[in-house]
Amino acid sequence: MGKVAIIGVGQSAFVRSYPGSIRELAFEGFSAAMKDAGLAAADIGASVVCSAPEYDKQRSPAGVLAEYLGLNPQPTFYVESLCSSSSMGLRLAYSLVKSGLHDSVAVIGFQKMSEISSSESQERMGRGADIQWESPFGTMMPAYYAMYAQAHMAKYGTTPEDLAQIRVKAATYGQLNEKAVFRKPVTMESFTDPESRMAGPVASPLRVGDCCANADGSSCIVVASEEKARAVCKKPVWILGVGAASTSVNLAGRDLFTGLTVAQEASRQAYEMAGVGPKDIDVAEVHDCFTIAELMAYENLSFAEPGKGVELIREKQTYKEGRIPVNVDGGLLSKGHPIGATGGSQIRTIVLQLREEAGDIQVKGPEIGLVHNIGGVGLYGNVTILGR
Numbered sequence: 001m002g003k004v005a006i007i008g009v010g011q012s013a014f015v016r017s018y019p020g021s022i023r024e025l026a027f028e029g030f031s032a033a034m035k036d037a038g039l040a041a042a043d044i045g046a047s048v049v050c051s052a053p054e055y056d057k058q059r060s061p062a063g064v065l066a067e068y069l070g071l072n073p074q075p076t077f078y079v080e081s082l083c084s085s086s087s088m089g090l091r092l093a094y095s096l097v098k099s100g101l102h103d104s105v106a107v108i109g110f111q112k113m114s115e116i117s118s119s120e121s122q123e124r125m126g127r128g129a130d131i132q133w134e135s136p137f138g139t140m141m142p143a144y145y146a147m148y149a150q151a152h153m154a155k156y157g158t159t160p161e162d163l164a165q166i167r168v169k170a171a172t173y174g175q176l177n178e179k180a181v182f183r184k185p186v187t188m189e190s191f192t193d194p195e196s197r198m199a200g201p202v203a204s205p206l207r208v209g210d211c212c213a214n215a216d217g218s219s220c221i222v223v224a225s226e227e228k229a230r231a232v233c234k235k236p237v238w239i240l241g242v243g244a245a246s247t248s249v250n251l252a253g254r255d256l257f258t259g260l261t262v263a264q265e266a267s268r269q270a271y272e273m274a275g276v277g278p279k280d281i282d283v284a285e286v287h288d289c290f291t292i293a294e295l296m297a298y299e300n301l302s303f304a305e306p307g308k309g310v311e312l313i314r315e316k317q318t319y320k321e322g323r324i325p326v327n328v329d330g331g332l333l334s335k336g337h338p339i340g341a342t343g344g345s346q347i348r349t350i351v352l353q354l355r356e357e358a359g360d361i362q363v364k365g366p367e368i369g370l371v372h373n374i375g376g377v378g379l380y381g382n383v384t385i386l387g388r
Helices: 022-037 061-068 084-097 118-126 141-156 161-174 226-232 259-274 291-300 307-313 331-335 338-354
Strands: 002-013 046-050 076-079 104-112 200-205 216-225 237-246 284-286 368-375 380-387
Touching: 002 022, 002 084, 002 338, 022 061, 022 104, 022 118, 022 216, 046 084, 046 338, 061 076, 076 084, 076 226, 084 118, 084 237, 084 259, 084 338, 084 368, 084 380, 104 338, 118 141, 118 237, 141 291, 161 237, 161 284, 161 291, 161 307, 161 331, 216 226, 226 368, 237 259, 237 338, 259 368, 259 380, 284 338, 291 307, 291 331, 291 368, 338 368, 338 380
Parallel strands: 046 076, 046 104, 284 368
Antiparallel strands: 002 216, 002 237, 104 216, 237 380, 368 380
16 A cells, blocks of 8 residues: 555644543644644545543543534544554544455544542543552552653653753743743742742652643544545645554563553554664654653663763753754643643654744754653553654
């Protein structure tokens, strides 16, 4: 079969509390993507709806959203892989188009996390780990990633200041992103000022400033066959490589705590499929749910050798003007993290970069971009490579 392209992207603003229903929230990202693609709902062959369950009361949201968005009687699918759901949804959409089963598919990611309280949300996230052997003991997402941070610091001498620099970079670009929850500057002094909220402890060594926040939001990616893309789209962005991996849900079953093996394996697959290597990537979006997650991504994606990722942030090589710009839309640390919509938002950013439509955050002349999206505490890994 021919190549597969992304011909439309959209997302809602990410907010702390969305006032409408999940239908209305999903419509915001969907309508933006359809306008971008120049298509109507009747032109879409199938839809893939992506979210993490238990944040709202609706069971089988795919059917509800398909009806509301005018996508009946086309088939709809529901995909869930925690925080990487919409990247996994893109993988499914790619397969449906590549096989010739459909000539276009809409990947719709959403999450309305404000439906429940913060404590309830943390409990739900904890259940992303094993409910028999881990989560009953109170482990939650910050604590898990804090263990990875401690291991990285113990082995490589990484410091809390290195992690803080990642948040400072995120805030530098978050200020420029009208879709982001947090649009205020963050300085290194914010992490040492006892009066600053950023300096508050969460799970040692992680502080408030090292952690992303929950958010409500939606995203949509329209995928099409080569024939359809060339017929309707002036600037198709081609899906060059898709990689995915999983690992033991229990940390006791893992043998690496200074990185995520799923990211290593997913990137290996994606690089091989795309026929490129780390040095060919011009711009990247990585899953920075915590500052340590971005640092590990530098190394897991082979942008830096193990233990050398700190050099990239210290030398500002991951800034817009650097050797490998990373998260120049502010990342999850600035945008917020509406679980099911996050991967689609990352993909949207790279598509806009490759079309040179990213405005104030535009990287100069990118040809190839990468998206790294992680589900749970490194339980699922997805890496997608896109090209002009």
